[in-house]
Amino acid sequence: MTTTIATRPPVFGLSPLLIACLAATWLVWGSTYLAIKYALLSFPPFFQMGTRFIAAGALLMVWLRWRGTPMPTRAEWRNALICGTLMLGGGMGGTAVAETSVGSGVVVAFIAVLPLIIALINLCYGVKPGRMESAGIAVGVVGVLMLTQGASFQASTHGLIAVTVACVSWSIGSVLSQRTLPLAPGAMGFASEMLCGGVVLMGLAAASGETPVWPPQPEAVAAWFYLVVFGSLIAFNAYMVLLAQASAGLASSYAFVNPVIAMLLGVAIAGESVTGFEWAAVAVVLAGVVLLVGSRAKQTPGQ
Incomplete structure (x- = not known):
């Protein structure tokens, strides 16, 4: 009896689509903190994020309309405005504001609390x-806290407030879009949310x-284009x-991987040294991710 590729069970109970989506959120978003820093050289935080999401949302919507995808309904536009205001206006806008005065290590460490906030809201x-x-x-969470130990984090009060608002806003928007405020089906919903969030950010x-x-x-220009294509069109979608298709814990697992990616980029680009303790922290972070991925096999989509 021959086993074909189509009959093989998905890895960890995950479909190829979900595996690709995880890779995008883990790897691409881990690099966007550095890109945001570079873009801030010429583009202030709200302007940077607003133009980024308007450009990405418009490109995606034009492409979808060319393929015959119907426009969102009035209710779906309303939901996109609410979720876009929370996730992009508060979440991404707050992140960019925080990075003007807070070390990127602090920003990444704060992001580790997202799964806890989302779990509490759920x-x-x-x-x-x-x-x-x-x-x-x-x-x-333990792994990320270990990862940030020994680093010298200096932050302004308004920067810490900004990153806190970003985490809470992003978490609330994530849960609402999953539970009570459905967007238009498929990529059209993502496009409408980016457009609405971008308009709010420009305001x-x-x-x-x-x-x-x-x-x-x-x-700054190169970083902005990277954020549009990879950060918005690919990773955000x-x-x-x-x-829509995975558990809340798995969807937010990027919060554990992104600090690892940020650290590796620091070694590769900035020539930073990594201690044995920090590499041990990486191992703990990855152990948490493995548990989250493993839990997906025992849950139904949307739980």
Whole structure:
């Protein structure tokens, strides 16, 4: 009897699509913190994020309309505005504001609390994480805390407030888009959310009097294009697919992997040294991710 590729069981109970989405959120988002820093050389935080998501959302929507995908309904536009305001306006906007005065290590460390916040919010919907998923969240948080030990984090008060608002806003928006405020089906929902969130961010940019540096530095322009294509069109859409088809813990597992990616980029690009303790922390983080991935096999999509 011959075993074909189609009959082989998915890895860890995950489909190829979910594996690809995990790879995008883990690897690409781990590199976007560095890209945001470079883009801030010429583009202030709200302006940077607003133009990024408007460009990505418009490109995606034009492509979908060309393929005949129907536009969102009025209710779906409303949901996109609410979720876009929370996830992109508060979440991504707050992250960019934080990175103007807070070390990237602090920002990445804060992101580790996202799975806990999302799990707490999901309790309001009667959704409790399983034992393996709870263990994965706990182990992952411990690993990230280990990863940040020994580093000298200096942050302004408003920067810490910004990253806190970013984490809470992103978590609330994630749960609402998954539970009570459905977007338009498929990629059209993601496009409408990016457009709405981008408009909100541009409003914040205008209200705060932001103006970009002109002419922009080449590094800032390259970073902005990277954020549009990889951070928005690829990774953000991958995250929304995970929210729709995977558990909340698995969808937010990037929060544990991103600090590892950020550390490796620091070694490769900035020539930073990594101690044995920090490599041990990486092992703990990855152990938490393995537990989260393993928990997916025992849950149904959307749980």
